[in-house]
Amino acid sequence: MTRYIIKRILILIPVLICITIMLFAITKIMPGDPVRAMLPTTLKSEQYELAYKAMSEKMGMNKSLPEQYFRWLGNMLTGELGFSTMYKRPVADVIAEPITNTVILNIGVIIIQLLISIPVGIYCAVKRRGWFDNFWQVFSLVTWSMPSFFLGLCLIFVFAVHLRWLPLGGMPNSALFSGWAYVGQWLRYLILPTITLSLISIASSIRIIRNAMIDALNQDYIRTARAKGLREKVVIYSHAFRNALIPVSTVVVGTVFSLFAGSTITETIFAWNGIGKVLISAVTGRDVMMICSMNTFFSLISVLAVLVSDIVYGLIDPRVRLS
Amino acid sequence: MKKLTALLLAVLMVFVFSACQPAASTAPETEEPAPAEEQPAAPEEPAGEEEPETSGGSVRAEDLTTLYVSPGAQMNGDFISDFGSNAYDGYVRDLLWGDVATVAQTPAGEYVINETVVADYTTETDDAGNKTYTFTLNDGLLWSDGEPITAQDFVFEALMSASPEYVTAGASSTAGDYLLGYSAYHDGSAETFEGVKLIDDKTFSLTIAAEQLPYFYEYVMVRHGPYPMHYYCPAATIESTDAGAKIVDDDLEAELQNVAQTIRFAPEVTPGPYKFVSFENQIATVTINENFCGTYEGKQPQIQNVVCQYTPGETEHQALIAGDLDLLPNAAEAYKVDAIKASENCKTLGYLRAGFGIINFSCDWGPTTDPNVRWALAYLIDRNEVINYAFGGYGGIVNGPYAYAQWMYEEAGDELDELLVPFNLNVDKANEYLDQSEWKYESDGVTPFDATKATADGTYLRYNAEGEPLTIHHVGSADTVVTDVIEIQYVANAPLAGVDYQVTKGDFDMLLDNYYYGYEMSDEDRYYCSFNMGWNIEPAYDPYYSYHSDWLNTSNNALQISDPELDELMIKLRQTEPGDNDAFIDTWLQFEKRFQELMPCIPLYCNEYTTCAYETVFGIEAITPYANWSNVICDLYKAAA
Numbered sequence: 019m020t021r022y023i024i025k026r027i028l029i030l031i032p033v034l035i036c037i038t039i040m041l042f043a044i045t046k047i048m049p050g051d052p053v054r055a056m057l058p059t060t061l062k063s064e065q066y067e068l069a070y071k072a073m074s075e076k077m078g079m080n081k082s083l084p085e086q087y088f089r090w091l092g093n094m095l096t097g098e099l100g101f102s103t104m105y106k107r108p109v110a111d112v113i114a115e116p117i118t119n120t121v122i123l124n125i126g127v128i129i130i131q132l133l134i135s136i137p138v139g140i141y142c143a144v145k146r147r148g149w150f151d152n153f154w155q156v157f158s159l160v161t162w163s164m165p166s167f168f169l170g171l172c173l174i175f176v177f178a179v180h181l182r183w184l185p186l187g188g189m190p191n192s193a194l195f196s197g198w199a200y201v202g203q204w205l206r207y208l209i210l211p212t213i214t215l216s217l218i219s220i221a222s223s224i225r226i227i228r229n230a231m232i233d234a235l236n237q238d239y240i241r242t243a244r245a246k247g248l249r250e251k252v253v254i255y256s257h258a259f260r261n262a263l264i265p266v267s268t269v270v271v272g273t274v275f276s277l278f279a280g281s282t283i284t285e286t287i288f289a290w291n292g293i294g295k296v297l298i299s300a301v302t303g304r305d306v307m308m309i310c311s312m313n314t315f316f317s318l319i320s321v322l323a324v325l326v327s328d329i330v331y332g333l334i335d336p337r338v339r340l341s
Numbered sequence: 342m343k344k345l346t347a348l349l350l351a352v353l354m355v356f357v358f359s360a361c362q363p364a365a366s367t368a369p370e371t372e373e374p375a376p377a378e379e380q381p382a383a384p385e386e387p388a389g390e391e392e393p394e395t396s397g398g399s400v401r402a403e404d405l406t407t408l409y410v411s412p413g414a415q416m417n418g419d420f421i422s423d424f425g426s427n428a429y430d431g432y433v434r435d436l437l438w439g440d441v442a443t444v445a446q447t448p449a450g451e452y453v454i455n456e457t458v459v460a461d462y463t464t465e466t467d468d469a470g471n472k473t474y475t476f477t478l479n480d481g482l483l484w485s486d487g488e489p490i491t492a493q494d495f496v497f498e499a500l501m502s503a504s505p506e507y508v509t510a511g512a513s514s515t516a517g518d519y520l521l522g523y524s525a526y527h528d529g530s531a532e533t534f535e536g537v538k539l540i541d542d543k544t545f546s547l548t549i550a551a552e553q554l555p556y557f558y559e560y561v562m563v564r565h566g567p568y569p570m571h572y573y574c575p576a577a578t579i580e581s582t583d584a585g586a587k588i589v590d591d592d593l594e595a596e597l598q599n600v601a602q603t604i605r606f607a608p609e610v611t612p613g614p615y616k617f618v619s620f621e622n623q624i625a626t627v628t629i630n631e632n633f634c635g636t637y638e639g640k641q642p643q644i645q646n647v648v649c650q651y652t653p654g655e656t657e658h659q660a661l662i663a664g665d666l667d668l669l670p671n672a673a674e675a676y677k678v679d680a681i682k683a684s685e686n687c688k689t690l691g692y693l694r695a696g697f698g699i700i701n702f703s704c705d706w707g708p709t710t711d712p713n714v715r716w717a718l719a720y721l722i723d724r725n726e727v728i729n730y731a732f733g734g735y736g737g738i739v740n741g742p743y744a745y746a747q748w749m750y751e752e753a754g755d756e757l758d759e760l761l762v763p764f765n766l767n768v769d770k771a772n773e774y775l776d777q778s779e780w781k782y783e784s785d786g787v788t789p790f791d792a793t794k795a796t797a798d799g800t801y802l803r804y805n806a807e808g809e810p811l812t813i814h815h816v817g818s819a820d821t822v823v824t825d826v827i828e829i830q831y832v833a834n835a836p837l838a839g840v841d842y843q844v845t846k847g848d849f850d851m852l853l854d855n856y857y858y859g860y861e862m863s864d865e866d867r868y869y870c871s872f873n874m875g876w877n878i879e880p881a882y883d884p885y886y887s888y889h890s891d892w893l894n895t896s897n898n899a900l901q902i903s904d905p906e907l908d909e910l911m912i913k914l915r916q917t918e919p920g921d922n923d924a925f926i927d928t929w930l931q932f933e934k935r936f937q938e939l940m941p942c943i944p945l946y947c948n949e950y951t952t953c954a955y956e957t958v959f960g961i962e963a964i965t966p967y968a969n970w971s972n973v974i975c976d977l978y979k980a981a982a
Binding site: 049050051054055056057058061062063064065066068069072073076104105106107115119174178179182185186187188189190191192193194286287288289291299302303304 | 407415417418419424425505508509511513515518524527528602606618619621622623624626646648650651652653655656659660662663664665848849850851854858886892895896897
């Protein structure tokens, strides 16, 4: 198993290096001058020249491309993610708060998703074509087909505009609330985006778990287990669910690593100051270093998710590591 | 199964349709304009002393101690102006720094000596023509931390803003650039700033360089406020001699880096009506500064806290109607304004903005080099339709680079309207102009173009003698409907004059890159010659920096317009003696006329901004296009509706 893990890690190193080179190259190909983007257009020409020179040195743009790349890579490894041209401050400072907010939002979503989708998916498979299964099939089909912005706006109109039970969007303000009142504010603002994201994610994971369980329940060893007179609970959870775990583990590992991935549309609609909203602002504002650093970060997360998935596969199914 | 599916879908549809009903449907339907708001009695006690109520309805609507404002877009959190140009940060910056300066700006856009700050001032002109203003400060001016504001702080602001160390720290400031010795001090070749002198704790002087005078808006040149020297650079002192002043501080560079990296996001010592509390998650919170000296009229703020919170543009009007927001300044979209006007619990105040929308042309490159082409394009767009489409009719047409809010227009608007050509969609006129340009042939470059053959499908175009078609590459921001209507208009009208008008919708930065720095691009890389954007007009109107040939091949004169007559008029305009309003207006009229003759840009509209407030907010009638937000806030108060 150790050899298997080391082999997987070694494969990932060149992948990561290639990703960083590609991302760095993309930032250099992108139109626009990042130094110029840092300066106001109101400066008079002599002021502009001085400011341009100072900013260029500060951002390291006066160095050669390889120097810039290795400087950037070295900085990334030490946690320095570069300087945002849009926010005019270090990327790490800009994303610290949004990434925390995204994690907070996603923790709620993941808990709801796993708590609902695993038992429901299993029960749907066991009671296939019953009313319970039919209900969740329709539910998952409708919510999975529905764009998140539409669902989010519907919830806003019902609960914020018509009923006025919840705020339209935004974040709690620690300057005006403290203690339990502040916690209460967090919950008020969290409810609608959490419901939106949960409904969408539940839809897909229920279907995956249900189908994996149906496949497992159709296997010969299940028939054998039942013929041996084992209790149905033992058949389902010890035999069928364990064998259905490979696709389920993909969902679970993917979900856990998606903690850091922001939902651009939902966060924008609900004015949730998350990483997805920051990323889309960076793209529209052509904030090169922000895009580059965040994509590197997300690539790293994805690569780690793949690595963990592979390890989990190996643990669950010995055939995988032997092959 | 089918019944269950049908039932579920029916429930879903009911949910969706109920959700999509307009919120304003509870308001009475009427085509009459909203009734004028009544002026309520002022609250007997400052609202700030009340405790927020939190039971029932919107928590915010019932909280009379806090004003919730939507800045309109995301803030960056730059609360010292020299580090960022995000206009939305300005809502907080203005509250923190106020108009605490030697010169204040009135709601009409005039500049006056700020008597709340300045006890006395004198002027003196030396033999070389340099003019020195000596200011004596009032007693009792305090920073938000209780420390006194002294003349050193004013001198420190002028020196720090112009210093090379400040530039190295990443700041970009134009403060002090009219003063004597600015260039030498700014580029580091002089140790002292000749035009700035500290006389004593209460007195300092600023000397305007002779070559900058006369200047109509002379007060602007000496409009300086204080920076908290004890907070930014605790180790610094000011050394002032006859040769000028300088900052003496061994740690200056490190301290300014600290300003750039830390203080600018949370300035704790400021002089304005409010002081900083926090900025987190796109929410900036400020609270009353008890030490604020008052506006230039001596007013103090009445609302205890102000929260500037980003609200998505799509739902900000709903947030106001729901009471989640108290103030939505400068709403421009008709659907928002109409929804707010239709609601029973909001009030509005509309005014034409201090600016206009335009199509700018590159006057140094491409077909738009020729004024005939520019005029032809002006005759190929229906500007009324632009206003109707983009702003629901909330706005008016302008024929030059001016705004209805400018004092010159208020005084001589009728004269100007008679002077300028009120152009509008006229394909025949466009063809007349184009026949005088080099694009007057068919594709063979010889046969004269026949306007009667031109059709809307764009198959019959104009060519020059080299056989090149008349193609205009236009770029506009994809985020504005103005670009949409420009595309609609030109796609329909331009082919009728044989013009191939191609519109690209891109992000705003790409637009600005091509507009401001097109002159730096090679002919192969340069592509666009037409750009649509909005343009704000400062109260101190000085077109010199935007259109004078002194600024050719710089981003200041982005149009790259060069005309000796226009140059002369702009110099004459800025060099009008202060106070000689009649002479200024005469020159301004000539400038506007000449500008229109050259048509370096097509002025499209001056749209209306509407400030919208929740019913518990009073005092919005003090808002004008040129009102300073830090002064406006002192007129606002909250009370039960």
